[in-house]
Amino acid sequence: MPEGYIHRIRVRYADTDKMGVVYHGRYFEWFEAARTEMIRDGGMAYSELEAQGISLPVMEARCRYRRSVSYDELVRIRTWMGSVDRAKLVLHYEVMGETDDAVRVEATTVHCFMDGRGRAIRAPKEVLAFFKRMVERM
Amino acid sequence: MPEGYIHRIRVRYADTDKMGVVYHGRYFEWFEAARTEMIRDGGMAYSELEAQGISLPVMEARCRYRRSVSYDELVRIRTWMGSVDRAKLVLHYEVMGETDDAVRVEATTVHCFMDGRGRAIRAPKEVLAFFKRMVERM
């Protein structure tokens, strides 16, 4: 299993619900932040990709909630690339506490490549090459 | 005090925080829904206004939290117009339970008129006339 990229998040009050733990829908915002920072760490800002007219909308999301995450916890999100080809990009995520490796939440998102007019496209060569380098690096 | 427009909202789990009540920042989403429905009820969809290149961004927001609102409560949001002129629009809100009139939360939002390029503008005549009719109607 690849080492992946670690992004840390501190749980806000706004993230919690009346159960006292992070609301299940909130994790998707965290995964968004995690993959954006992973891509930036790889040498490309997602906002630059968008400036070139290319976006990576989420086509599919899956999430398993194993153990809850509480208010004010500092968590690590490990993100890694599953696969990439000209049609889609698959990313995986694991949420863990700062000091223990028990996986609280695990997730997968599948993205396509989209042009500025909102149409699915084949990934341009240099974009595909960038993501392939990221897969190898991990 | 004008009667205003009543919009009802059922509190979701997602609206609550670990205190077990609605998160203070969430009310602004409710006020957005309330004013949008009030304007629609007055005869104009906010989305049509946008299609004409006019938007009403929030310039200022004020909110007082008097009593909390709990999960699964059905609340009434009373919305009314404070004033309108060519430069700005002032709206007021009160959140009450379904069966009691105690005000839980009260708020004010101040909006300017903006064109499609993001510049503050004077309200076009017909837009101003629409909002003036709404003030009178209340």
Add this chain to the structure above:
Amino acid sequence: MPEGYIHRIRVRYADTDKMGVVYHGRYFEWFEAARTEMIRDGGMAYSELEAQGISLPVMEARCRYRRSVSYDELVRIRTWMGSVDRAKLVLHYEVMGETDDAVRVEATTVHCFMDGRGRAIRAPKEVLAFFKRMVERM
């Protein structure tokens, strides 16, 4: 395929992101509202279930995004029960426009039964009977 329960939602500005469409993580709040109203329609408020010390946390969520949903659209969420036994409850969702039946988003959530101390439990008899009646009714 069962007819299910229809819950309507109007898209708020707060639901959208800079792509101009509903943010992918937001749908989970809609599904929460939809299943809560479905259960209420079946004769039980989820808040009453909680008052009895039983909750239905999400253990797993899957979502496929087929077509985007835009600001101010009125959408229908069709919700139905896939299965229920003493260990878990499976629910399915489809998001459609008000006037067309094209499925924009489809999702599944899997829930366990939890007691007031946060431990997974077997569903109490009357709770299981309630959900079984709902499956048959659909």
Add this chain to the structure above:
Amino acid sequence: MPEGYIHRIRVRYADTDKMGVVYHGRYFEWFEAARTEMIRDGGMAYSELEAQGISLPVMEARCRYRRSVSYDELVRIRTWMGSVDRAKLVLHYEVMGETDDAVRVEATTVHCFMDGRGRAIRAPKEVLAFFKRMVERM
């Protein structure tokens, strides 16, 4: 004007709306994160305060939106204490870009002290002393 505490936030897609800028209600989550980190930096975790049965609910919030904040911007939130006495705590916030000092958004939140049963209380001596030291330090 006191120097205050600087907390940095990177704008997520989830923070934006279809105008392409941060949704006005979202800033309250940022202010929550900013004041929590300011208090932690002062030597006390808000979660510890809660463990002692004391919370600081927002009684009032005011916000002025001067200039918008865009996706992927790194912003600085400057937070400082306005005043504190046994009945309430007043905090101020300013949102600025990473490289320029133009104030985009400015806000104030007013908090009371609450016990574990949800009743407003006078601030306990050591809690008041902590916040007084923070005012002086700034």
